[in-house]
Amino acid sequence: MSVKREDLLALIRQITSEEVVEIPNSTPYGIIVKKEILLSVCDQLHKNSAFYFDMLSCVTGVDNGPEAGTMEVIYHLYSIPFNHSLALKVILPRENPEVESVASIWKSANWLEREVYDMFGISFKNHPDLRRILMPADWKGYPLRKDYKHEEYYRGVKIEY
Amino acid sequence: MKQQQYLYKEDNLIDSEPNKFKTKELKSEEMIINLGPQHPSTHGVLRLEVLSDGEIIKDVVPHIGYLHRCFEKHAESLPYNQVIPFVDRMDYVAAMNSEHAYAMGVERMLGITEQIPKRVEYIRVLMAEINRIASHLIAVGTYGLDLGAFTPFFWIMRDREHILRLLEWASGARMLYNYIWIGGLFYDLPVGFEQRCREFITYFKPKVGELEKLLINNKIFIDRTANVGVLPLNLAINNGITGPMLRGSGLRFDLRRVDGYSVYPELVFEIPIGEGKMGQVGDCWDRTWVRVKEIYESLRIMEQCLDKLEGEYKRTREFDPQAIVPKKIRPKAQELYVRAENPKGELGFYFRADGRSDVPFRCKARACSFVNLSVLPEISRGVLIADLIAILGSIDIVLGEVDR
Numbered sequence: 001m002s003v004k005r006e007d008l009l010a011l012i013r014q015i016t017s018e019e020v021v022e023i024p025n026s027t028p029y030g031i032i033v034k035k036e037i038l039l040s041v042c043d044q045l046h047k048n049s050a051f052y053f054d055m056l057s058c059v060t061g062v063d064n065g066p067e068a069g070t071m072e073v074i075y076h077l078y079s080i081p082f083n084h085s086l087a088l089k090v091i092l093p094r095e096n097p098e099v100e101s102v103a104s105i106w107k108s109a110n111w112l113e114r115e116v117y118d119m120f121g122i123s124f125k126n127h128p129d130l131r132r133i134l135m136p137a138d139w140k141g142y143p144l145r146k147d148y149k150h151e152e153y154y155r156g157v158k159i160e161y
Numbered sequence: 162m163k164q165q166q167y168l169y170k171e172d173n174l175i176d177s178e179p180n181k182f183k184t185k186e187l188k189s190e191e192m193i194i195n196l197g198p199q200h201p202s203t204h205g206v207l208r209l210e211v212l213s214d215g216e217i218i219k220d221v222v223p224h225i226g227y228l229h230r231c232f233e234k235h236a237e238s239l240p241y242n243q244v245i246p247f248v249d250r251m252d253y254v255a256a257m258n259s260e261h262a263y264a265m266g267v268e269r270m271l272g273i274t275e276q277i278p279k280r281v282e283y284i285r286v287l288m289a290e291i292n293r294i295a296s297h298l299i300a301v302g303t304y305g306l307d308l309g310a311f312t313p314f315f316w317i318m319r320d321r322e323h324i325l326r327l328l329e330w331a332s333g334a335r336m337l338y339n340y341i342w343i344g345g346l347f348y349d350l351p352v353g354f355e356q357r358c359r360e361f362i363t364y365f366k367p368k369v370g371e372l373e374k375l376l377i378n379n380k381i382f383i384d385r386t387a388n389v390g391v392l393p394l395n396l397a398i399n400n401g402i403t404g405p406m407l408r409g410s411g412l413r414f415d416l417r418r419v420d421g422y423s424v425y426p427e428l429v430f431e432i433p434i435g436e437g438k439m440g441q442v443g444d445c446w447d448r449t450w451v452r453v454k455e456i457y458e459s460l461r462i463m464e465q466c467l468d469k470l471e472g473e474y475k476r477t478r479e480f481d482p483q484a485i486v487p488k489k490i491r492p493k494a495q496e497l498y499v500r501a502e503n504p505k506g507e508l509g510f511y512f513r514a515d516g517r518s519d520v521p522f523r524c525k526a527r528a529c530s531f532v533n534l535s536v537l538p539e540i541s542r543g544v545l546i547a548d549l550i551a552i553l554g555s556i557d558i559v560l561g562e563v564d565r
Binding site for chain 2: 023024025026027028030054055056057058060062074076080083085087106107108110111112115119129131132133134135136137138139143144
C-alpha cells in the first residue's frame with residue numbers, strides 16, 4: 001500500500017518551498033528529493049506520527065550511464081503500524097557523487113549504504129563505517145557502473161572472463 | 162602456455178580484506194581472534210573478526226563477500242527469464258521461495274498477475290511451503306550441530322531428503338529448480354505427486370514432534386540459548402530485521418499475511434511469535450522455536466493447497482502451465498519494488514525497466530540474510546565467545562544470499 005499523497009506533499013512543503021517531483025511509474029509511490037534536504041525529510045518521515053516510517057527496507061544505487069551523467073540512490077521505506085510504503089529518490093552527479101548518510105536514523109542503512117558505496121562509488125557523508133563490503137578492499141573501480149571495464153590481471157593472474 | 166599460479170604473498174590477505182582493528186592500537190588486555198572464513202560454525206564463508214577481552218567479546222566485525230557471484234551484474238545483461246537460475250543460487254536452500262518472489266515481480270511489471278491460473282498459483286505456494294520446511298529444517302538442525310547436538314542433524318537430513326526427492330520429481334533438480342517461470346511453471350505436477358505429498362505430511366508430522374522433544378526442549382539446548390543474544394523489538398525494527406528473527410522478538414509480522422500476495426489470503430494459517438517461554442522475548446531459543454512452529458504452519462498450508470489441487474483446481478488434460486508464459490518479456494518503463502516472505506525474511510527485488518530492451522536496466526536484490534547479519538555486532542557485544550556461535554547460528558544466514 002502506498003502512502004497518502006496529499007499528506008506527504010504537505011509534509012515536504014514544510015521543509016522546502018520548491019516543487020515536489022514525483023517518480024514516474026513507480027511502485028510503491030515515490031518522490032524525488034534534493035540531496036540537501038534528504039536527511040531532514042527522512043528525519044521527519046521517521047518521527048512524524050502520521051507517517052512513522054520505522055523500517056528502511058532497501059537502499060539501491062542506479063547508474064544512468066555516462067551519457068545521462070547522473071546516478072541515483074533510491075530508499076524504500078516501510079511503516080509497520082500504518083502498512084504503507086514509500087520510495088525516495090536522490091539524483092546525484094556522476095562526478096564525485098556524495099549524499100548524506102541516513103544511518104543515524106535507521107541502523108539498517110549502515111550495511112545497505114556500504115554496499116552502494118562498494119558497487120557505485122557513491123560516498124555517504126557521516127557514515128559510521130564506510131568501507132568496501134562485498135569486493136576486496138584493494139579492488140579498483142566500481143563494478144556496477146555502466147562504463148566499468150574489468151581488469152585484465154588480478155595479482156598476476158589473468159582473468160579469463 | 163604455462164598456467165600462471167596465484168602469487169602467494171603474505172600481505173595479499175592484509176591488502177584485500179584488512180582487519181578493522183589495528184593490533185598496535187589495542188589495549189594490553191584486548192586481542193583479535195579471527196573466526197573463519199573456513200569454519201563449520203560460520204555456515205559457509207563468513208569471516209568474523211572478534212575483538213575480545215579474555216572470554217568476553219568487545220566487538221565483532223563480519224567480513225563478507227567471499228561468495229560474491231555478481232548477481233546484479235549478471236541480471237543486467239540477461240533477459241528476465243534467464244535470470245531465474247541466478248535467483249536460485251542466491252538462497253540455495255530455499256530456491257523456490259526466491260523464484261516465487263522474482264516471478265511475481267516481473268509479472269507485476271508486465272501486468273499479467275490477474276491472468277495467472279489458480280492452479281499455477283496453488284502449485285507455486287505448495288512448492289514454496291515445502292521448500293520453507295526444508296530451509297527451516299536446515300536452520301534448526303545445523304543450529305543444534307553448532308551447539309554440540311549431533312543427532313538432530315542426521316534426523317533432519319533424513320527428513321529433508323524426502324522433500325528434496327519430491328522436488329526433484331517435480332522439477333528435475335534437487336536444490337536449484339528453475340521450476341517457477343514468469344507467467345507459469347516449467348511443468349505441471351507429476352501424476353501421483355499430491356498423494357505422495359500427503360504421505361510425506363503423515364510421515365513428517367510426528368517427526369517434527371520428535372525434533373522438538375530432542376532438541377528444542379532439551380535442557381542443555383535451553384541452557385545454551387535462553388537469555389542469550391536478546392534482540393529487543395525496537396532494535397530489530399530499526400535494523401530492518403524481518404522473518405523469524407523479527408517474529409522471535411515478538412511482533413506478529415508476516416508478509417504472507419500483511420501483503421497477501423499470491424493465494425495466501427485464501428489459506429488459513431497462524432503466525433507464531435516469540436513469547437519468552439524459556440527466557441526473555443527475542444532470545445536465541447525464541448527464534449528457533451518460531452522456526453519449528455512455522456514448520457507446522459507450512460504443513461497446514463500444504464494440506465490446504467493439496468485439497469484445492471485435488472478438488473477445485475484438479476489436473477485436466479487441457480491444462481497447460483506454460484499457457485501464458487510470455488514469448489517476449491519487455492515491460493513498460495517503470496520502477497518496481499516487490500517483496501515476499503522467504504524462510505529467512507523479506508526478500509525484495511527492485512527492478513528498473515527502460516521500456517526499450519528485454520534486459521532489466523537495474524535489478525537489485527534486497528537479501529534478508531544480508532540485512533539480518535548486520536545486527537550481529539549489536540547483539541553480541543559483551544557475551545562469551547561460545548555464545549557468539551549460538552547467536553550467529555540463530556540468525557540463520559545463508560552465505561549465498563549474504564554475498565549474492
